[in-house]
Structures are given as C-alpha cells and as structure tokens.
Amino acid sequence: MRELLLAGLSKLEYRGYDSAGISVIADGQIEAVRAVGNLSALETKLSGAAAARQNGAVAVAQKPATTGIGHTRWATHGRVSEENAHPHFDSDDRVHVVVNGIVENYMALKERLLGEGCVFTSETDAEVIAHLIAAHYRDDLAEAVRLAFGELEGHYAFVAMSLEQPDLLVGARKECPLIVGRGEGEQFVASAVPAFLSETRDVQYVENGEIVVLRPEGVEIMTGDGAEVQRGVEQVDWDQETAEKGGYDTFMLKEIHEQADAVADTIFDRTARGDGVDLDEEGALDESILKDVKRIVVVACGTAYHAGLIGRYALEEWARVPVEMDIASEYRYRNPVVGPGDLVIGVSQSGETADTLAAMRLARERGATVLAITNTRGSQATRDADGVLYTRAGLEIGVAATKTFVCQVAVMYLLALRLAELRGTLEPARIAELVAELKRLPHCIDETIERCESQAEEIAKTCWDAEFFFYIGRHVGLPVALEGALKLKEISYISTDAYAAGEMKHGPIALLDEATPVVCVATRSPVLDKLISNMQEARARGARVIAVATEGDGEVEPHSDASIAVPATDWMLQPIIAVIPLQLLAYAVARSRGLNVDQPRNLAKTVTVE
Numbered sequence: 305m306r307e308l309l310l311a312g313l314s315k316l317e318y319r320g321y322d323s324a325g326i327s328v329i330a331d332g333q334i335e336a337v338r339a340v341g342n343l344s345a346l347e348t349k350l351s352g353a354a355a356a357r358q359n360g361a362v363a364v365a366q367k368p369a370t371t372g373i374g375h376t377r378w379a380t381h382g383r384v385s386e387e388n389a390h391p392h393f394d395s396d397d398r399v400h401v402v403v404n405g406i407v408e409n410y411m412a413l414k415e416r417l418l419g420e421g422c423v424f425t426s427e428t429d430a431e432v433i434a435h436l437i438a439a440h441y442r443d444d445l446a447e448a449v450r451l452a453f454g455e456l457e458g459h460y461a462f463v464a465m466s467l468e469q470p471d472l473l474v475g476a477r478k479e480c481p482l483i484v485g486r487g488e489g490e491q492f493v494a495s496a497v498p499a500f501l502s503e504t505r506d507v508q509y510v511e512n513g514e515i516v517v518l519r520p521e522g523v524e525i526m527t528g529d530g531a532e533v534q535r536g537v538e539q540v541d542w543d544q545e546t547a548e549k550g551g552y553d554t555f556m557l558k559e560i561h562e563q564a565d566a567v568a569d570t571i572f573d574r575t576a577r578g579d580g581v582d583l584d585e586e587g588a589l590d591e592s593i594l595k596d597v598k599r600i601v602v603v604a605c606g607t608a609y610h611a612g613l614i615g616r617y618a619l620e621e622w623a624r625v626p627v628e629m630d631i632a633s634e635y636r637y638r639n640p641v642v643g644p645g646d647l648v649i650g651v652s653q654s655g656e657t658a659d660t661l662a663a664m665r666l667a668r669e670r671g672a673t674v675l676a677i678t679n680t681r682g683s684q685a686t687r688d689a690d691g692v693l694y695t696r697a698g699l700e701i702g703v704a705a706t707k708t709f710v711c712q713v714a715v716m717y718l719l720a721l722r723l724a725e726l727r728g729t730l731e732p733a734r735i736a737e738l739v740a741e742l743k744r745l746p747h748c749i750d751e752t753i754e755r756c757e758s759q760a761e762e763i764a765k766t767c768w769d770a771e772f773f774f775y776i777g778r779h780v781g782l783p784v785a786l787e788g789a790l791k792l793k794e795i796s797y798i799s800t801d802a803y804a805a806g807e808m809k810h811g812p813i814a815l816l817d818e819a820t821p822v823v824c825v826a827t828r829s830p831v832l833d834k835l836i837s838n839m840q841e842a843r844a845r846g847a848r849v850i851a852v853a854t855e856g857d858g859e860v861e862p863h864s865d866a867s868i869a870v871p872a873t874d875w876m877l878q879p880i881i882a883v884i885p886l887q888l889l890a891y892a893v894a895r896s897r898g899l900n901v902d903q904p905r906n907l908a909k910t911v912t913v914e
C-alpha cells in the first residue's frame with residue numbers, strides 16, 4: 305500500500321509540491337506519515353520507519369495495509385510545515401482526510417468545533433473536514449461525510465477514511481476534480497488519472513456535488529442528498545504523458561481550465577471577512593508602510609507587465625496612489641528617480657526573471673520599499689524583496705502564461721482594495737461590493753471557459769491563416785488587448801500589434817485591410833461607446849472585427865463580424881474574464897497551424913538572462 309501510494313503521488317509530481325504525506329490503516333491502527341519537501345523526503349521518512357521495524361518497533365506504515373490515502377501539497381493556506389501537510393486527522397486520530405482546494409467557511413466551522421472541544425494541529429482550512437466528519441460519525445463513514453459535505457462551502461474535493469471502517473474510502477467533490485479507478489477487488493480514487501493509471505484504465509468521473517464510496521468489491525456514487533447515482537465506467541486510452549495533462553491535449557489548455565481554481569486559491573482566505581481584504585500574512589509588508597506610501601512603481605516583463613498594467617488602474621482608481629509602470633529591462637538603465645517613500649512592486653511568476661530582479665535590486669539600493677508578487681516560494685524575488693505576496697496558481701508548465709496571469713491580476717486587485725481600506729479612499733460599502741464581486745470571479749471564469757471554447761474554435765477557423773492580427777482596447781481593456789496579442793504571437797508566430805484604440809488613427813490604421821482580423825476588447829466600461837466608434841473605423845477599412853463583449857451589451861454585436869460574450873462583473877474586474885476568450889483564440893489559432901503551444905520556438909519559461 306505504501307509503495308502504491310508513493311507511486312501514485314509521483315505521477316502527480318508535475319504539479320509541484322512542498323510537502324507530502326500518506327495515511328494507512330494496518331493491523332487495527334491508523335497512522336499518518338508526513339514530510340516537508342518533495343516525495344523523496346517522505347520516502348526517506350518512511351524508510352526510517354522501516355529501520356525502526358528491524359529494531360522491533362514496527363511502524364504502522366510498514367505493516368501490511370489494504371487501505372490508504374496520500375497527498376502532495378502546494379501551500380495555499382498555512383505555511384509549508386509538517387503539521388500543515390496532509391493527511392489531516394480529528395482529535396481522536398480516527399478519521400484521516402486528504403483535501404484539494406479550499407473550504408471557504410472554515411473559520412466559522414473551526415470556531416464551532418473548537419467550542420465542542422476539538423483540538424486542531426494545523427493552520428489549514430482542510431483540517432476542519434476531519435473534525436467535522438468525526439463529529440458526525442455514528443458507525444457510518446459515508447453518512448458522516450454526507451452530513452459534513454452539506455456544511456462545507458468552497459471549491460474542494462476530499463477523501464476520508466476511518467479506523468472504525470478500515471475497508472472503506474469516502475470522497476466528495478465540489479468543483480475540484482475527483483476520479484475513480486475501477487479494479488478487481490480493489491478500487492482507487494484520485495484527483496487525476498495518472499495517479500492510478502498503472503493499475504487500471506477503467507474510470508468513473510465523480511461529478512460536482514457527488515459523494516463516492518469505495519469498498520474493495522465495488523463503488524457507489526450518490527448525490528449530496530444521498531440519492532443513488534448510476535454512472536457508467538469509461539476506458540481511458542491515454543499514455544502517461546496525456547494522463548499528466550489530465551486528458552487535455554496540451555498543458556496550456558489544461559492550465560487555462562485550471563484558472564478558476566487558481567484564482568479561488570489566490571483570493572479565498574484573503575477575502576474571508578467579506579467586507580474587506582486581509583493581506584497581513586507571513587512574509588507580507590508591514591501595513592504601516594503600505595498605508596503611508598507616496599508613490600508606487602510596478603516593474604515586470606511580458607505577461608507579468610500586463611498584469612501590472614491592470615493593477616495600475618485598480619491602485620489609482622481605488623487607493624488613489626500615483627502609479628508608474630515600467631518594463632523591467634528598461635527601468636534599470638534609465639537612472640530612475642526612486643527612493644524612500646516609494647513602493648516598488650516586482651511582478652514575476654517565476655521570481656527568477658533577471659530583468660525584474662535587477663530592477664527590484666536597483667530600487668531597493670536607492671531606498672525604496674520593494675514588494676514581490678510571485679508564484680514561486682523560495683525564488684530569488686522573495687529573497688530580494690522587503691515583502692512578498694504570493695499568487696497561488698500551482699505549477700505552470702506551458703511557456704505561455706495563463707493561470708499565473710489571472711492570479712497576478714487577482715493579487716493586484718487584493719492589494720488595491722487593501723490599500724483603499726487602509727487609506728480610507730473607498731466607502732466601506734463599495735469595498736464590500738467589490739470583495740463580493742471578487743469572490744464571484746472563479747465561477748465567472750468557469751462559465752466563460754465553458755461558453756467560449758467552442759466559439760473561439762469557430763472564429764479560429766475563419767482567421768487561422770491571417771498574416772497579421774491587430775488588437776485594440778481602452779482603459780482596463782487595453783492591457784487585455786496587449787496580453788491577447790502577446791499570447792497569439794508567442795504560440796502561433798503570427799505578427800500582432802496591440803494599441804490603445806484611440807491611438808489607432810494616429811498611425812496603425814494604415815495597416816488595416818480586408819485581410820486583417822481586428823480583435824476588440826469591448827467589455828462594459830464607461831468608454832465602451834468610444835471603443836465602438838473605433839470598431840466602426842476598423843470596419844470601414846474592410847477589416848474583420850472580432851469583439852469580446854459583456855453579455856447583455858447588445859450594442860457591440862452589430863458592429864462586429866464575430867463576437868464572444870463573457871459574463872458581467874464590475875467593469876474594473878472585467879479584464880480577468882475578458883482575457884480568457886483571447887487565450888482560447890490564440891490557442892485555437894496555434895493548434896489550427898499545427899504548432900506546439902507548450903514549447904513555442906525560441907522561448908523559455910523562465911528568462912534568467914538579461
């Protein structure tokens with residue numbers, strides 16, 4: 305069992321992890337073994353248990369076991385530590401769980417459970433699930449899971465086991481994936497097929513809101529109300545590489561589909577209070593520095609620069625702080641005027657981009673306070689900065705940044721709202737309204753992907769062979785246009801240009817003709833009328849206008865040749881949703897050209913050279 309769990313976890317290694325653990329039931333005992341670091345740290349710890357066995361003290365994890373669970377963690381809530389690694393367990397150490405995703409109402413549940421005498425040993429939201437199941441347990445793990453499931457809010461999937469019923473695993477799914485592998489006299493359940501692909505290719509997909517009960521002889525699926533669900537068994541014919549892509553053709557597409565989870569992870573505990581944002585977390589800047597900041601300078605490269613551009617609008621609009629933006633490779637060579645009182649924000653998913661690091665160091669040497677926004681714990685940016693705010697996108701393998709971009713934008717929004725709170729520049733009611741909208745974003749992102757994927761494919765069929773694409777936007781739509789153009793050029797090798805729509809008439813309009821697709825970010829905003837005028841100007845030159853519009857905004861469609869509607873949200877937050885059809889369009893065009901989108905030519909995921 306131990307080897308089987310480790311082998312399964314190793315197949316999920318591509319996701320990255322900072323700690324791992326397993327629990328098994330053996331010989332009437334249950335035990336979790338957890339270790340900080342990658343899987344080899346866990347293996348070493350388990351072999352330490354093997355050494356103990358030779359000395360006569362047999363660790364539970366070494367005894368023959370038939371039931372077990374395992375997990376690799378990418379820290380979201382709670383620092384990287386053995387206590388925060390999964391599996392988590394209840395106070396009596398009888399119910400163990402592994403959890404992916406987030407439990408949004410964990411604070412209220414934890415308070416209640418603490419009042420009932422539960423003893424918590426980790427800082428995670430996940431641990432609450434073990435205590436909740438134990439509190440509901442009356443000789444029936446499936447029923448206890450069902451009752452607990454009914455009380456949990458969020459975006460998660462978990463699997464539980466109990467010492468009282470050693471031949472049983474019970475899982476539940478809300479948004480995060482959960483897949484069953486069917487065997488003969490043995491059953492498997494995991495967040496992704498590769499974990500059990502060496503054992504079986506017969507799978508059953510657990511749907512949202514469902515509970516799954518595994519016994520050696522078979523599997524039952526039920527709804528949250530306890531009604532039985534009939535689900536057919538499907539065969540996967542994936543090879544290992546396809547399996548690691550979760551069944552998607554490419555990592556990029558998989559990562560596009562992971563965006564809702566990534567944004568949910570990034571914002572959830574930071575917006576838990578509902579009426580504001582909490583960023584007073586490990587590694588963050590002292591809030592007194594944030595409050596008194598006189599000016600902000602954002603430095604970044606590529607996609608991260610575009611996220612910074614969106615952040616600038618939010619920081620100025622909500623927190624009323626002047627913001628300058630600079631491309632990191634330019635900033636360091638222009639002898640910038642920067643010093644005490646300035647906050648310089650370096651945005652970098654890798655935290656290792658040489659130009660961004662150099663810009664951050666220069667600013668720090670001149671006395672500015674430096675904040676890193678990064679996806680990578682332990683990266684150089686985290687060491688070179690005075691404070692860090694993490695995006696929680698998980699590992700991104702595709703060279704073209706997608707899920708890390710939306711998470712960078714989400715962190716920018718969080719920072720702008722927190723600054724607005726600290727500086728009193730927004731009414732509390734407006735902050736609460738924006739926080740509520742932020743919390744809706746993961747659902748809007750899911751809806752957008754579901755709606756837009758096939759539309760983007762249809763549009764790509766009409767323009768995949770174009771030699772040049774032009775992108776326009778205004779206000780927060782401009783960075784979205786810039787990012788859409790970058791996505792298309794880097795993975796399809798088509799020449800693109802992106803401009804502020806109002807600038808088109810000052811030169812670039814000369815480029816337009818019947819062969820030019822013009823992609824317009826025409827989502828709802830106070831400048832939408834002006835953007836529609838620019839769309840008309842492009843069409844008057846024979847160009848083919850492709851618009852991204854907000855659903856319900858009927859005025860955009862008549863002025864476009866093709867349009868994609870995205871769900872409505874506050875117009876300042878619209879970029880995080882509007883960018884998705886552009887990612888999908890770039891993807892569909894590049895695939896139509898038969899290109900390798902995960903590893904485009906000449907590019908590297910992390911650019912550590914000047």
Ligand code: AGP
Binds near residue numbers: 654704706
């Ligand atoms: C975008 O798809 C690219 N991967 C690239 O522009 C990237 O955003 C840039 O190189 C910056 O990387 P960083 O976020 O790791 O600093």
